[in-house]
Amino acid sequence: MKTFSLRRKFFVLITIGVLVINVLLSAPQKAFALTNKPNIIFVLVDDMDADTINRNPEKYAPRIKSLLLDRGVTFPKFFVNVSLCCPSRTNILRGQCAHNTGVLTNSLPDGGFQKAYAKGLEKETIATSLQANGYRTALIGKYLNGYPDTAPNDTYIPPGWTEWYSPMENGRKKYGNPYSQFNYTLNKNGKLVKYGDKPEDYGTDVYTGFAVDFIQRSAKDSKPFFVYLAPFNIHGPYTPAPRHEKLFPDTKAPRPDNFNEADVSTKPQYIKHLERLNQTQIDDVDKSYRKRLRSLQSVDEAIGKLVDTLKANRQLDNTYIVLTSDNGYKQGIHRISSGKQSAYEEDIRLTLVVRGPGIPAGKKLQEQVGNIDFFPTFTEIAGVKPPAFVDGRSFLPLLMGTTPELPKWRHAFLVEHKQNQKRRTLEDRIGLQDRSELEDRVELEDLSELESLRKGGQIPNIPTYQAIRTEDYTYIEYETGEKELYNINQDPYQLNNLASKADPTLLKQLADRLSRLRTCKADSCRAIEEEPFTP
Helix, strand or coil: CHHHHHHHHHHHHHHHHHHHHHHHHHCCHHHHCCCCCCEEEEEEECCCCHHHHHCCHHHHCHHHHHHHHCCCEEEEEEECCCCCHHHHHHHHHHCCCHHHHCCCECCCCCEHHHHHHHCCHHHCCHHHHHHCCCCEEEEEECCCCCCCCCCCCCCCCCCCCCEEEEECCCCHHHHECHHHCCCEEEEECCEEEECCCCHHHCHHHHHHHHHHHHHHHHHHCCCCEEEEEECCCCCCCCCCCHHHCCCCCCCCCCCCCCECCCCCCCCCHHHHCCCCCCHHHHHHHHHHHHHHHHHHHHHHHHHHHHHHHHHHCCCHHHEEEEEEECCCCECCECCCCCECCCCCHHHHEEEEEEECCCCCCCEECCCCEEHHHHHHHHHHHCCCCCCCCCCCCCCHHHHCCCCCCHHHCCCEEEEEECCCHHHHHHHHHHCCCCCHHHHHHCCHHHHHHHHHHHCCCCCCCCCCEEEEEECCEEEEEECCCCEEEEECCCCCCCCCCCCCCCCHHHHHHHHHHHHHHCCCCCHHHHHHHHCCCCC
């Protein structure tokens, strides 16, 4: 009996051993090995204000809620230096304020891809820093407005990117319009590929597929990766995937206190000249809002696919997932039909959420962070020192709960804006009634605004300004000489401009801080931001 028992145990052990060996031999082992450095997935949504995912995330963004908001850290006070696509994306790539990048608008002479390329800004970016330190890098989706106009060729790929999947934004008659999500041309690693109008050609689904494939291949090779995924959602014309076209039929845009504001007597002139929105204009705001929510659904699904891919390749616990937007967006706020670029909360304050190793779940942090902070944060995650020109600061210590003493953190954030001279000049010359010439000459970015104007919408051309956002105040100085001051804690919807009646000492403090921040560089930016305000 004893001999039989030993033989039986031996047989069982041999059988188990054979099964384990078979599993090990058949499994793609490299797919299950953690990369030697943390991975980073950066999802940059287009024109998504904070309210879009905060208003009812269970209904409008269920995967973003369950997989990111509930599993990571949220920064409700995340701000952008410029509330406009190309300058903001340049802020991100360079970690610099717009007055240091020189990219202030979406097109020449003050911005666009053309300006970034001419200034050589692409030679040192997040991508070049990470790639030089062993990361595989991929940009998938929207790059800089006007890309690749003025580059040596139409298949130009900027430095630092291991793989590249970005659609053409110049030559619309030849290459199509990627904002429409169909009938666009993609630069796929140096080869131009045209996509049509079939459901499977939907832009965000295509970009998500490239991201999934890139993650799988990088994980199998045990290589750390940086994915910069930038869908064109939820930017106008707000095209949803066909499967989402009929969702939310009764939803209306939010009606906060500053919606179709009744009294604008203390506002600057560009607001004062606006009439209150009529019912037709309000109906159009609601229609556009529904389309934006429908457009968001493919982004929400993308988050689910990214997380599933990371799980399947055993990389989820070693990957930081970052979700935010390039700028905010307002619809019906302060009598404005739609748009961005102002220093109001709807445009400059966004939601930032980060999930990853060592980050607590479901926590909100109230410190001010900004889009100039991504470069130093990502390099710290990778164990790399950022270049000396970077103006931002790493918020990784905040994520990890090793926050320095608050006086050493930011107390003011700089906001900048340059008026769109191109639009103003053309409008003055050909008028608002005849749009044919204007359409041929503006950036693709602006076509949705032109369509709104054509339908009677109100979208002002905002004068140049600089502003600061502190814990308590927003203070704005326009080149027209006008000023705005709002106590955000007491007046969150920015209805009562205090600039003409505020304490002169307070105004002097804010004006002085703004004066120094508007020309700051690198270390000086951080030092000025850290100065506490005295009562």
